[in-house]
Amino acid sequence: xxxxxxxxxxxxxxxxxxxxxxxxxxxxxxxxxxxxxxxxxxxxxxxxxxxxxxxxxxxxxxxxxxxxxxxxxxxxxxxxxxxxxxxxxxxxxxxxxxxxxxxxxxxxxxxx
Amino acid sequence: xxxxxxxxxxxxxxxxxxxxxxxxxxxxxxxxxxxxxxxxxxxxxxxxxxxxxxxxxxxxxxxxxxxxxxxxxxxxxxxxxxxxxxxxxxxxxxxxxxxxxxxxxxxxxxxxxxxx
Numbered sequence: 001x002x003x004x005x006x007x008x009x010x011x012x013x014x015x016x017x018x019x020x021x022x023x024x025x026x027x028x029x030x031x032x033x034x035x036x037x038x039x040x041x042x043x044x045x046x047x048x049x050x051x052x053x054x055x056x057x058x059x060x061x062x063x064x065x066x067x068x069x070x071x072x073x074x075x076x077x078x079x080x081x082x083x084x085x086x087x088x089x090x091x092x093x094x095x096x097x098x099x100x101x102x103x104x105x106x107x108x109x110x111x112x
Numbered sequence: 113x114x115x116x117x118x119x120x121x122x123x124x125x126x127x128x129x130x131x132x133x134x135x136x137x138x139x140x141x142x143x144x145x146x147x148x149x150x151x152x153x154x155x156x157x158x159x160x161x162x163x164x165x166x167x168x169x170x171x172x173x174x175x176x177x178x179x180x181x182x183x184x185x186x187x188x189x190x191x192x193x194x195x196x197x198x199x200x201x202x203x204x205x206x207x208x209x210x211x212x213x214x215x216x217x218x219x220x221x222x223x224x225x226x227x228x
Contacts, residue, residue: 002154002171032216041202042155044216087154089217098143098162098208099170100217104154 001026003090005103012078012110020106022088023070029091031064031071032100037084045073045086075108083110114138118203118220125193125227133188133223135203142208144186145217146170146178148199155202161186162208193227200224 003024010018022031030049034042046055051066059076075082085107089100116137125131135144142163147155147170157170159178167178175197177189186205190197204217 034216041219041221042217044218047216089155097168098206099145099157099160099168101157101171102147102155 001092002101003088003103005086005088005106007106008104009107010109012108014080014110014112015077016110018075018078018108020073020075020086020088020108021070022072022090022103023068024090024092026069027093028064028066028069028071029093029095030100031062032089033062033071033073034087034089035082035084036087036105042087078108078110080110080112083108116203116205116218116220118201118223120223121221122224123226125190125225127194127227129193130189130191131193131225132190133201133203133225135186135188135205135220137184137186137205137218139205139207139218140183141205141218142183143206144180145204145206146176146186146188147202147204148172148197149202149222150199158188158201193225195227198225198227 032047033045036042048064054063062073064071085105087105089102119134145160146158156172161180164183179187201223203220206217
C-alpha cells in the first residue's frame with residue numbers, strides 16, 4: 001500500500017519553515033525519508049522505527065506517530081540547498097517482507 | 113567510495129530487444145532492490161531480494177526478471193523491451209531488518225533507459 005504524501009509541492013523563501021506529511025492506511029514497522037535532487041539518486045535522511053520517535057539531522061527533523069500511522073518531516077529555517085523532492089518510504093508491520101513502498105514525493109523549492 | 117554501482121548509466125533499446133542491468137554493492141548488505149521512477153513520479157518497486165539466492169516480486173514486476181547469484185550483485189533483465197518500460201531504474205541496498213536497523217537504503221546513481 002503506497003503511502004500518501006502531502007502537500008505535493010511547497011515554495012518557500014530562505015529561512016521559512018515547512019512540514020511534509022506521510023500517511024499510511026496500514027500499521028507501519030518503519031518510516032524513512034529521502035531527498036532527491038533533479039537528475040540524481042535519492043539520498044537517505046533518516047529512519048524512524050518506534051512510535052513517538054523523533055530524530056533530527058541539522059535543521060531537518062522527523063516524527064513518527066504510530067497510532068495515526070503517519071510521519072512528518074520538519075524543515076526549519078530552510079536553506080537553498082534544501083530544494084528537491086522529498087520521499088517517504090514505509091514498511092508495513094508484521095509482514096517481515098523487508099521491502100518499502102514510497103510516496104509520490106513532495107517537491108520543495110526554496111527561493112532567495 | 114563504498115556504495116552501490118549501476119551499469120550502464122544510459123541505454124537506448126529498440127522494442128523487442130533484451131538487456132540486463134547490473135547492480136553491485138560493496139557494503140555487505142543483505143537486502144537489494146530494483147525500483148523504477150517515471151518522470152515526476154515516485155519510486156515503484158519492481159523486484160527485491162532479502163539474501164543471496166532469493167528474489168521476490170514487488171509492485172510492478174511484469175516484463176522483468178531478476179537474479180541474485182552473489183550477495184553483492186543484483187541483476188535486472190528485460191526480455192522483450194516495450195516503450196512502457198522507458199524509465200529511470202534505481203538499484204538500492206540495505207542491511208535489512210533487525211535490532212541494528214538504523215540505516216535506510218543506499219541508492220545507485222540510476223540507469224536511464226529509453227525504449228523506441
